[in-house]
Each structure stands twice: as C-alpha cells, then as structure tokens.
Amino acid sequence: MTFTAGVDVGSLCTKVVILNSEKEIKSYAILRSGAVYRGAAEAALDEALKKAGLDAKELSYIVSTGYGRSRVAYANNEITEISCHARGANFISAEIRTVIDIGGQDSKVIQLNEKGQAVRFVMNDKCAAGTGRFLEVMAGALEVDLDEMSEISFQAREDIEVSSMCTVFAESEVISLFASGYTKPEIAGAIYRSIARRVTGLVGQLGLKERVAMTGGVAKSKGMVRALEAKLGLTLIIPPEPQIIGALGAALFAYDKAPSCKNGNSS
Numbered sequence: 001m002t003f004t005a006g007v008d009v010g011s012l013c014t015k016v017v018i019l020n021s022e023k024e025i026k027s028y029a030i031l032r033s034g035a036v037y038r039g040a041a042e043a044a045l046d047e048a049l050k051k052a053g054l055d056a057k058e059l060s061y062i063v064s065t066g067y068g069r070s071r072v073a074y075a076n077n078e079i080t081e082i083s084c085h086a087r088g089a090n091f092i093s094a095e096i097r098t099v100i101d102i103g104g105q106d107s108k109v110i111q112l113n114e115k116g117q118a119v120r121f122v123m124n125d126k127c128a129a130g131t132g133r134f135l136e137v138m139a140g141a142l143e144v145d146l147d148e149m150s151e152i153s154f155q156a157r158e159d160i161e162v163s164s165m166c167t168v169f170a171e172s173e174v175i176s177l178f179a180s181g182y183t184k185p186e187i188a189g190a191i192y193r194s195i196a197r198r199v200t201g202l203v204g205q206l207g208l209k210e211r212v213a214m215t216g217g218v219a220k221s222k223g224m225v226r227a228l229e230a231k232l233g234l235t236l237i238i239p240p241e242p243q244i245i246g247a248l249g250a251a252l253f254a255y256d257k258a259p260s261c262k263n264g265n266s267s
C-alpha cells in the first residue's frame with residue numbers, strides 16, 4: 001500500500017492529511033502552528049503518522065500548502081492554498097463552484113470551474129476583521145469560548161449590530177454594548193453577522209455561483225454558518241472536517257504525483 005500526505009501550514013493551525021492508495025483519508029492531525037512553523041509541520045506529520053500506524057518512509061509523496069508552505073523541509077512540492085482548497089472541496093462535492101475559506105488570519109473566496117479548478121479568487125488579508133482571529137478576540141471580550149459563543153448566539157431575542165469594521169474598535173464596541181445591557185447571546189449574534197457582511201461583500205466581488213462550500217476552522221462554528229447562510233440566502237456545504245480541506249487538496253495533488261498511486265497499484 002502506498003500513502004501520500006498533504007500539509008497545510010496555516011497562520012494559526014497546521015493540518016496534515018494522509019491518503020491511502022484508494023484515495024481514502026487514512027488519518028489527519030490539526031495542531032496550532034505556533035511561532036516555529038517548521039516544528040509544527042513536523043509535529044503534525046508525526047501525529048498523523050502515529051494515528052495511521054505508519055512510518056514516514058511509507059509516504060511516497062508529500063505536498064505542502066498554506067502560509068508557511070515553504071518551511072516544510074520534508075515536502076516534495078509546494079502548491080498554493082487557493083488551488084488546494086479548490087481541489088479538496090471538489091473532492092467533497094463536484095457541484096461546488098464557490099469556496100469560502102475563513103482561516104485564522106484571512107478570508108478568501110474562490111471560484112471553481114466545472115473541472116473543480118480554481119479560476120478566480122478574492123481575499124481579505126489586510127486586517128483581522130472577518131477572520132478566525134477576530135472571532136477569538138470577540139469571544140475573549142465576551143468571556144466565552146468559541147463553542148459557547150456559537151451556542152448562545154442561537155438564544156438571541158433581538159438582532160443588534162456591531163458596526164465597527166476594525167477588530168480593535170469592534171472589541172470596544174462589544175464591551176460598551178455589554179455595559180449598556182445587551183446580552184451575550186445578542187452580541188454573539190451581532191459578531192457573526194458582522195463577519196457574514198464582510199464575507200458576503202467578498203463573494204459579491206466574484207459573483208455568487210452555487211453551490212457554495214465553506215472551509216477553514218471557522219466553518220466549525222454553527223453560529224457563523226447560520227449567519228452566513230442567512231446573509232447569502234442559501235444552504236452552505238460544510239465538509240465533515242472543514243479545517244483539513246486545504247491539506248486534503250494538497251494530499252490529492254501528492255496522490256497525482258506518486259506513480260504507484262496513479263496506476264492504482266496497491267502493493
């Protein structure tokens with residue numbers, strides 16, 4: 001059996017996916033990237049290998065992607081995260097024409113053609129607003145964790161707005177909303193809607209093409225998904241583990257490059 005791996009070194013988290021020669025996910029790992037990307041890439045690969053019961057020598061080809069992709073010493077090749085998210089999403093469903101990837105540090109919208117290849121994309125990487133980091137700061141201001149923030153947003157009785165587009169101003173706006181008597185559920189709902197507004201603006205730059213999928217760690221937040229679905233007026237495709245879609249795409253590119261996989265040789 002031949003195995004291939006994809007490594008997505010994101011600005012906040014490093015993800016590894018290992019595929020077997022049947023193109024099935026054998027294992028995956030998600031770790032915080034921390035200050036040393038090279039170390040995170042090694043630790044994440046070790047964890048995925050351990051879960052799969054494999055030795056590094058059994059990997060025939062490895063592709064790296066993401067913000068820190070050039071730091072992965074053991075990778076055979078590097079591919080951009082735009083291509084990898086498109087490839088991973090296409091593997092989940094061939095109907096996907098738009099991918100919204102909200103990671104720790106930026107948000108991207110990618111348009112796919114009928115073959116599942118990325119053809120155009122837009123990106124907000126200028127500031128933290130509309131990213132996972134923004135959500136983390138707001139959860140901190142509300143003194144809840146990310147899962148709690150998602151849960152409580154469903155209990156909001158009133159729709160209020162957080163209007164500041166900047167993380168620092170939005171944080172003080174949240175604190176003053178709280179001080180003026182609004183509840184945590186109402187403020188949590190407002191935070192998700194403010195990200196949804198930003199992301200919908202990005203989608204509008206490309207033109208909405210269905211079906212639409214959401215990838216990246218933030219897609220694990222049900223509160224975020226609900227707010228975005230309401231703003232876009234559609235049902236999003238959310239992969240079972242949305243945070244590993246870039247690494248999955250990288251592993252699929254690795255699969256193409258590994259000769260024994262391509263020939264369907266499972267020895």
Ligand SMILES: Nc1ncnc2c1ncn2[C@@H]1O[C@H](COP(=O)(O)OP(=O)(O)OP(=O)(O)O)[C@@H](O)[C@H]1O
Pocket residue numbers: 009010011012013014066067102103104105106107131132133135136146147215216217218219220221243
């Ligand atoms: N359950 C959750 N609810 C909300 N956010 C979550 C959840 N789990 C993870 N996240 C967020 O996902 C983000 C990390 O996602 P991801 O791994 O896709 O980012 P990244 O690839 O490191 O970043 P980038 O693509 O911007 O370089 C973090 O900001 C984290 O807070």
Ligand SMILES: [Mg+2]
Pocket residue numbers: 010011066081103104216246
């Ligand atoms: Mg990412």
